Amino acid sequence: MSERAAKVTQADEEEQADDQITDSAAPDAAQEIDAESESETTPEPVTSGAEAVVRALENAGVEHAFGVQGGAIMPVYDALYDSDIYHVTMAHEQGAAHAADAYGIVSGKPGICLATSGPGATNLVTGLADADMDSDPLVALTGQVPTEFVGNDAFQETDTTGVTTPVTKNNTFASDSDRVGNDVSEAFALASEGRPGPTLVDLPKDITNGETDREPDAPAVPDTYEVQERADEELVDAAAERLENSNRPVMLLGGGVIKGEASEACREFAIEHEIPVITTMPGLGAFPEDHELSLEMAGMHGTGYANMAITHCDTLIGIGTRFDDRLTGGIETFAPDAELIHVDIDPAEISKNIHADYPLVGDAETVVEQLAAAVDESPEATKWRAQCQQWKSDYSMAYDAPEDEPVQPEFVVEALDEATDDDTIVTTGVGQHQMWACQYWTFTEPRTWVSSHGLGTMGYGLPAAIGARIAADDDQDVVCIDGDGSFLMTMQGLSVAVRENLDITVAVLNNEYIGMVRQWQDAFFEGRHSASDYHWMPEFDKLAEAFGAAGFRIDDYDEVADTIEDALAYDGPSVIDVHIDPEANVFPMVPSGGDNGQFALTEDQL
Amino acid sequence: MKRGLEGPPPEDRPTPAGRRNKQGIRIDPEVEATHEPRRTVISALVEHEPGVLSDVSGLFSRRQFNIESLTVGPTKDEDRARITVVVEEPDPGIDQIKKQLRKLVPVISVRELEPDAMQRELALIKVDADDPAQVHAVADMYDATTVDSSPETATFEITGARKKIEAAVETFGQFGIREISRTGTTALARGTEETAAPVSATESAADEANHDEPYQTADDD
Numbered sequence: 001m002s003e004r005a006a007k008v009t010q011a012d013e014e015e016q017a018d019d020q021i022t023d024s025a026a027p028d029a030a031q032e033i034d035a036e037s038e039s040e041t042t043p044e045p046v047t048s049g050a051e052a053v054v055r056a057l058e059n060a061g062v063e064h065a066f067g068v069q070g071g072a073i074m075p076v077y078d079a080l081y082d083s084d085i086y087h088v089t090m091a092h093e094q095g096a097a098h099a100a101d102a103y104g105i106v107s108g109k110p111g112i113c114l115a116t117s118g119p120g121a122t123n124l125v126t127g128l129a130d131a132d133m134d135s136d137p138l139v140a141l142t143g144q145v146p147t148e149f150v151g152n153d154a155f156q157e158t159d160t161t162g163v164t165t166p167v168t169k170n171n172t173f174a175s176d177s178d179r180v181g182n183d184v185s186e187a188f189a190l191a192s193e194g195r196p197g198p199t200l201v202d203l204p205k206d207i208t209n210g211e212t213d214r215e216p217d218a219p220a221v222p223d224t225y226e227v228q229e230r231a232d233e234e235l236v237d238a239a240a241e242r243l244e245n246s247n248r249p250v251m252l253l254g255g256g257v258i259k260g261e262a263s264e265a266c267r268e269f270a271i272e273h274e275i276p277v278i279t280t281m282p283g284l285g286a287f288p289e290d291h292e293l294s295l296e297m298a299g300m301h302g303t304g305y306a307n308m309a310i311t312h313c314d315t316l317i318g319i320g321t322r323f324d325d326r327l328t329g330g331i332e333t334f335a336p337d338a339e340l341i342h343v344d345i346d347p348a349e350i351s352k353n354i355h356a357d358y359p360l361v362g363d364a365e366t367v368v369e370q371l372a373a374a375v376d377e378s379p380e381a382t383k384w385r386a387q388c389q390q391w392k393s394d395y396s397m398a399y400d401a402p403e404d405e406p407v408q409p410e411f412v413v414e415a416l417d418e419a420t421d422d423d424t425i426v427t428t429g430v431g432q433h434q435m436w437a438c439q440y441w442t443f444t445e446p447r448t449w450v451s452s453h454g455l456g457t458m459g460y461g462l463p464a465a466i467g468a469r470i471a472a473d474d475d476q477d478v479v480c481i482d483g484d485g486s487f488l489m490t491m492q493g494l495s496v497a498v499r500e501n502l503d504i505t506v507a508v509l510n511n512e513y514i515g516m517v518r519q520w521q522d523a524f525f526e527g528r529h530s531a532s533d534y535h536w537m538p539e540f541d542k543l544a545e546a547f548g549a550a551g552f553r554i555d556d557y558d559e560v561a562d563t564i565e566d567a568l569a570y571d572g573p574s575v576i577d578v579h580i581d582p583e584a585n586v587f588p589m590v591p592s593g594g595d596n597g598q599f600a601l602t603e604d605q606l
Numbered sequence: 607m608k609r610g611l612e613g614p615p616p617e618d619r620p621t622p623a624g625r626r627n628k629q630g631i632r633i634d635p636e637v638e639a640t641h642e643p644r645r646t647v648i649s650a651l652v653e654h655e656p657g658v659l660s661d662v663s664g665l666f667s668r669r670q671f672n673i674e675s676l677t678v679g680p681t682k683d684e685d686r687a688r689i690t691v692v693v694e695e696p697d698p699g700i701d702q703i704k705k706q707l708r709k710l711v712p713v714i715s716v717r718e719l720e721p722d723a724m725q726r727e728l729a730l731i732k733v734d735a736d737d738p739a740q741v742h743a744v745a746d747m748y749d750a751t752t753v754d755s756s757p758e759t760a761t762f763e764i765t766g767a768r769k770k771i772e773a774a775v776e777t778f779g780q781f782g783i784r785e786i787s788r789t790g791t792t793a794l795a796r797g798t799e800e801t802a803a804p805v806s807a808t809e810s811a812a813d814e815a816n817h818d819e820p821y822q823t824a825d826d827d
Contacts, residue, residue: 165657165660166668170711173656190711222711225711304613312622331629332625332626333626336622336624336626347708348705351629351630351701352702353630354626355630355698394613394614395611395613395614397611398612399611583609587611598621600610600616601610602611603610605610
């Protein structure tokens with residue numbers, strides 16, 4: 001550990017000592033407040049739009065928010081000053097959106113992010129698009145220039161609702177101080193009701209500064225927004241009959257299973273009827289990967305056995321998945337023999353990419369319970385299960401790690417997994433490291449996998465770890481598996497992690513390449529490494545120390561276990577710069593638009 | 607050094623015989639249907655608030671749905687507007703359009719109109735009036751109303767089904783058309799049937815998401 005890091009630890013200990021003093025004094029103080037006045041239970045009436053905004057968040061039970069200050073959002077921050085909502089100041093608005101997104105994934109409640117108008121709002125856009133693609137609940141509050149300047153190209157003005165319409169579930173331009181609190185309540189409700197997603201309220205400064213005594217209502221969705229919870233019984237019965245008569249069934253669990261809190265129901269259903277289970281990437285953790293029925297993840301970099309099973313099944317029960325192209329590969333060859341039972345809360349997902357033979361629109365947990373009640377007999381699939389086990393051994397995810405060669409990334413992921421508990425939260429950036437994390441980390445619990453799936457946002461890992469850390473239980477570890485290219489994109493977030501003393505361990509799998517691009521260049525562009533060579537990478541351990549975090553470095557196998565242990569033990573943010581084999585590639589691989597069953601196991605099969 | 611994983615190579619693996627078409631439908635002679643684009647009218651009742659039209663048009667453009675025309679106007683209820691969209695898409699695309707429109711929060715209800723629904727367009731046609739008698743004879747033929755005339759030009763207003771307007775434009779062409787301005791199609795269902803009444807979530811999901819109905823091709827008027 002560096003001298004600087006040691007100093008920080010010492011300072012932290014002192015701070016903790018202070019905290020303890022405060023803590024021990026706290027009960028008395030709390031009693032005093034209770035005794036002193038009833039005003040704790042009936043808060044001061046709101047007097048401005050900004051106070052109504054903050055009151056709406058408080059009413060919704062919001063405890064944390066992420067954001068960056070700025071001119072047009074200042075009234076809201078002024079109102080936050082008196083609130084119990086803990087605001088985490090981020091180093092960049094993109095980080096605020098990702099942190100709020102991760103907070104939403106881990107806690108199940110919408111994450112909140114704030115930004116000012118213009119550049120603040122546009123910096124949120126990537127995070128909003130990310131949350132939109134992954135259906136993560138998130139509420140963004142953006143400042144806006146005063147209404148009289150809107151449309152005049154005023155200083156720091158952007159048409160925020162215009163810019164964010166395609167990447168939000170819903171957005172609102174607040175136009176009335178009396179109504180602004182309800183706009184926020186509504187945005188909060190919409191973010192998690194039905195299919196979750198990001199919502200935004202644009203807050204002109206005159207509206208937040210404007211006087212109002214209107215208390216916001218409790219969060220509620222508008223009347224026009226209706227969600228169907230239960231699937232049509234006749235269709236459930238038909239689907240159940242289909243399943244009973246199938247011989248090669250597979251369950252495909254998507255991110256919707258986790259968001260719909262349906263993991264338990266799906267596990268019970270799969271285990272009772274002995275149906276092999278595949279997850280999509282956002283569905284990791286919905287089913288324990290150490291269970292015999294688990295075939296892990298399918299798709300472009302899914303396991304060989306998952307891709308064989310999905311290709312050869314005769315009945316596919318897709319739950320909370322939107323059949324993204326990274327999962328399906330070419331549509332023509334996706335589960336070509338399978339009748340599809342598709343469970344989704346969003347009717348628009350039904351038959352969007354893959355035609356659903358049994359469309360079951362409704363809440364994942366409710367519909368799986370309906371289905372469980374309707375299925376009387378388990379499908380006769382003994383041979384099929386044996387076949388799946390055979391594929392598991394034929395296409396095992398084993399790798400070589402000779403001591404005298406550079407460290408293989410798979411080994412590092414497995415070592416991190418072994419050194420941490422089952423409920424450890426993993427966040428990642430986007431690239432090869434993300435795929436190795438999917439493949440070699442054994443996920444067993446929902447809400448422990450936080451990654452950028454649909455949008456594939458490099459730089460997601462560190463800010464997501466910050467959001468996840470704040471949402472997680474204190475005894476839960478948070479590990480960020482990052483790539484060198486990804487980490488470099490948002491590493492300013494380390495300053496936040498240090499200031500908040502967040503116990504996060506970042507393992508940067510450093511190959512000095514934009515590795516996934518290099519892999520594709522090797523496979524499809526004759527090895528011409530155009531702009532993917534990052535041989536100018538900084539030393540991340542030293543950079544971490546410069547930020548006040550603990551820095552570690554791994555070059556050899558014999559350093560892996562001990563260094564990981566030290567980094568995990570460090571109470572605060574730590575960064576391990578892991579110098580991995582620069583030539584390591586991700587396999588299996590289904591080339592873009594290819595046949596899932598024809599996955600390549602080696603370079604020459606591409 | 608090894609690069610990759612062990613296991614039987616692709617050529618040693620079984621491959622299923624089945625296939626799906628581009629719309630993700632399993633290709634099976636009995637259920638397979640060809641999906642040719644067809645023209646249809648979709649009517650949506652929406653909250654009358656700023657931004658709804660841009661939400662709707664943005665939805666169409668970013669999802670690459672082919673819009674033929676889009677009109678919007680107030681209804682008898684001042685809080686609600688009606689959007690009429692004419693699209694040309696294969697059936698699965700039309701289905702998606704309806705579902706995606708329904709997802710927009712300010713959208714109250716969405717319906718695809720029957721082919722016999724009343725559909726009207728309006729056109730203003732400005733022609734050279736060198737031969738006023740003949741020009742007016744043509745105008746009479748199409749029930750066109752004269753809205754402006756000058757020594758050199760005459761402008762007519764004509765409403766009707768698309769085909770009628772197209773025929774009129776072609777016939778007026780003989781005099782030399784100076785300018786044309788046309789609206790998109792607006793439409794209402796016939797008789798007592800409501801064009802876009804709010805439907806319950808169950809109903810809409812059951813009929814739209816869950817079943818393929820036999821569609822008919824929309825026809826003008």
